[in-house]
Amino acid sequence: xxxxxxxxxxxxxxxxxxxxxxDAVKNINLQIKAGEIFGIxxxxxxxxxxxxxxxxLLHGPTLGDISVAHVxxxxxxxxxxxxxxxxxxxxxxxxxxxxxxxxxxxxVLQNVLFALKHSGLNKTARIAKAKKLIDQVGLTDRIxxxxxxxxGGQKQRxxxxxxxxxxxxxxxxxxxxxxxxxxxxxxxxxxLADLNKKTGVTIVLITHEMQVVKNIxxxxxxxxxxxxxxxxxxxxxxxxxxxxxxxxxxxxxxxxQEALEKVLQQPEVKQLPSNALLVELSFSGSTTGEPVIxxxxxxxxxTADILYGNVESIQGIAIGTLIVVLQGSKANIQKALAEIKDxxxxxxxxxxxx
Amino acid sequence: xxxWLNKIMPNVISMGWGGDYGWWQSIYQTLFMTLFSALIxxxxxxxxxIILVLTDNDGILxxxxxxxxxxxxxxxxxxxxxxxxxxxxxxxTHLLIGTTLGATAALVPLSLSVAPFYARxxxxxxxxxxxxxxEASQALGANNWDLLIIYMxxxxxxxxxxxxxxxxxxxxxxxxxxxxxxxxxxxxxxTFGQQSKYDVVWVGTILLLLLIFGIQAIGDWWAKHSNHAx
Ligand SMILES: Nc1ncnc2c1ncn2[C@@H]1O[C@H](COP(=O)(O)OP(=O)(O)OP(=O)(O)O)[C@@H](O)[C@H]1O
Ligand SMILES: [Mg+2]
Numbered sequence: 001x002x003x004x005x006x007x008x009x010x011x012x013x014x015x016x017x018x019x020x021x022x023d024a025v026k027n028i029n030l031q032i033k034a035g036e037i038f039g040i041x042x043x044x045x046x047x048x049x050x051x052x053x054x055x056x057l058l059h060g061p062t063l064g065d066i067s068v069a070h071v072x073x074x075x076x077x078x079x080x081x082x083x084x085x086x087x088x089x090x091x092x093x094x095x096x097x098x099x100x101x102x103x104x105x106x107x108v109l110q111n112v113l114f115a116l117k118h119s120g121l122n123k124t125a126r127i128a129k130a131k132k133l134i135d136q137v138g139l140t141d142r143i144x145x146x147x148x149x150x151x152g153g154q155k156q157r158x159x160x161x162x163x164x165x166x167x168x169x170x171x172x173x174x175x176x177x178x179x180x181x182x183x184x185x186x187x188x189x190x191x192l193a194d195l196n197k198k199t200g201v202t203i204v205l206i207t208h209e210m211q212v213v214k215n216i217x218x219x220x221x222x223x224x225x226x227x228x229x230x231x232x233x234x235x236x237x238x239x240x241x242x243x244x245x246x247x248x249x250x251x252x253x254x255x256x257q258e259a260l261e262k263v264l265q266q267p268e269v270k271q272l273p274s275n276a277l278l279v280e281l282s283f284s285g286s287t288t289g290e291p292v293i294x295x296x297x298x299x300x301x302x303t304a305d306i307l308y309g310n311v312e313s314i315q316g317i318a319i320g321t322l323i324v325v326l327q328g329s330k331a332n333i334q335k336a337l338a339e340i341k342d343x344x345x346x347x348x349x350x351x352x353x354x
Numbered sequence: 355x356x357x358w359l360n361k362i363m364p365n366v367i368s369m370g371w372g373g374d375y376g377w378w379q380s381i382y383q384t385l386f387m388t389l390f391s392a393l394i395x396x397x398x399x400x401x402x403x404i405i406l407v408l409t410d411n412d413g414i415l416x417x418x419x420x421x422x423x424x425x426x427x428x429x430x431x432x433x434x435x436x437x438x439x440x441x442x443x444x445x446x447t448h449l450l451i452g453t454t455l456g457a458t459a460a461l462v463p464l465s466l467s468v469a470p471f472y473a474r475x476x477x478x479x480x481x482x483x484x485x486x487x488x489e490a491s492q493a494l495g496a497n498n499w500d501l502l503i504i505y506m507x508x509x510x511x512x513x514x515x516x517x518x519x520x521x522x523x524x525x526x527x528x529x530x531x532x533x534x535x536x537x538x539x540x541x542x543x544x545t546f547g548q549q550s551k552y553d554v555v556w557v558g559t560i561l562l563l564l565l566i567f568g569i570q571a572i573g574d575w576w577a578k579h580s581n582h583a584x
Contacts, residue, residue, distance in 0.1 A: 056493050058492060058493060087495040088495065090492070090494065090495040091494070093493070095490065095493040097489075097490060099486055101484070101487050102487075103487060103491075103504065103507070104582060105510060105580075105582050105583060106582075114491070114494070114496075114500075115494045115495075117496070117500065146582040146583070147583075148583050162494065163494075166494075
């Protein structure tokens with residue numbers, strides 16, 4: 001029963017617009033387990049939207065096999081289901097969008113009711129269910145408002161209520177927080193995480209910001225030019241990124257790139273003395289910074305001056321970054337570096353003094 | 355009072371209100387032609403607009419041959435000037451109605467002329483519906499019928515606006531049809547104008563303008579009040 005709820009085998013999507021050809025999705029193999037929150041990160045044009053639109057068949061692939069919610073929907077690039085069967089599959093897959101895509105000429109209630117049109121419930125039951133969904137996203141007092149009367153965050157809540165109307169097994173979020181401010185983004189992500197816990201709905205979360213997946217995703221895939229270049233548990237992606245692009249995303253998310261630039265501007269770093277070394281230390285899980293710093297001083301007579309520090313928790317495990325200036329005799333610094341490596345602490349030399 | 359009116363607009367008074375050649379008959383015929391050609395031509399135009407939007411490349415039922423055919427039909431009928439269309443289709447009108455004179459016969463060219471005009475306007479309006487709304491609805495499991503309703507409902511204020519424009523241009527066409535004896539205010543104005551009875555021309559023109567401004571005002575109000583997107 002641990003079959004994946006979303007299963008892509010060698011899936012490719014090729015677009016041909018006249019003479020212009022784009023391989024938007026290339027040879028993707030992807031298994032997403034029921035109940036997990038799966039993040040897909042990539043820059044604009046990486047093919048994220050194209051990839052997830054294959055889940056609910058908003059468009060078909062050129063090649064490959066797809067199974068979704070135990071329905072074999074695509075074989076050898078051929079879409080196997082259409083008409084009513086396709087619409088029924090889509091009811092099992094909710095989707096929310098960057099620009100909300102609500103019906104502007106319909107009220108909040110009508111928007112949610114529209115999703116229930118083919119639910120098989122009678123009118124009274126549909127209205128009761130719509131009201132319950134709206135309550136679940138905290139908009140009961142806005143039930144008769146039109147989307148134009150709502151804030152961005154409220155609109156996305158309506159979209160979430162609508163997407164959940166048919167008790168979907170999967171919820172796709174395509175940049176759903178990209179048009180929202182940081183605080184609202186947090187609230188919406190929290191809502192998604194809560195829904196995942198409460199109902200077990202599988203969530204596929206597309207974003208161009210690592211920050212978004214950091215707190216709620218179980219696993220993350222990084223996409224580039226139509227390919228998944230790296231895929232791992234969220235913690236491992238952050239603690240141990242393999243590809244340059246992944247590192248770039250993480251550095252942007254943690255703000256450590258920005259911090260490093262500031263550090264490099266400081267006078268004591270600009271004129272780094274010859275017996276000093278600027279390094280970045282990264283700690284994860286059980287290893288933490290403080291004992292090491294004091295140990296370096298006691299054992300090797302190497303002082304460590306902390307210029308920047310950051311600790312964050314991913315999937316409940318801490319990941320820390322320290323940018324420090326190590327100062328001491330050459331030999332002692334070498335010993336200190338060896339000790340750091342022994343302790344499985346990430347070490348990156350940024351600048352050597354002269 | 356009557357004496358004074360008789361003095362400044364003798365022909366207007368002598369036409370009278372009732373009777374086959376009275377003002378009421380003239381107004382009634384204009385309203386009749388406008389209303390029924392709007393209904394018939396509007397329905398044909400709406401159907402063509404829907405076909406054009408659904409079968410377009412980026413529509414929900416792309417179909418090149420159907421799109422091509424509908425597009426060409428609309429273009430051709432749109433290109434023929436109304437006054438020429440009146441004569442070109444007169445054999446067809448005769449076949450259908452049994453005469454080419456009068457308000458009922460005028461419905462045929464009026465409908466055929468307004469249909470492509472309306473089709474293009476509605477096509478533009480429907481195409482302006484955000485594709486994201488259609489995609490979101492599809493993702494919810496909507497069928498094509500649901501999607502068509504979304505198209506119409508989301509563009510309702512704009513549909514009202516272009517319908518108003520169409521209705522007004524249609525009143526212009528009924529006046530032109532008057533030149534070949536369709537009846538109506540246009541016909542009255544032309545007939546009396548040729549006899550230099552300018553009091554009738556003025557009153558007829560004012561009545562036409564009142565009708566046009568009335569429709570415009572109602573249309574503007576309705577379009578505004580049906581729009582919840584702002
Ligand atoms: N219908 C289409 N026809 C042709 N090319 C397309 C189509 N849809 C997407 N593409 C192309 O496929 C590539 C991937 O697009 P996609 O929208 O999947 O990227 P994305 O990762 O979602 O980007 P964004 O973050 O901007 O949403 C792009 O080069 C895009 O131009
Ligand atoms: Mg996208």
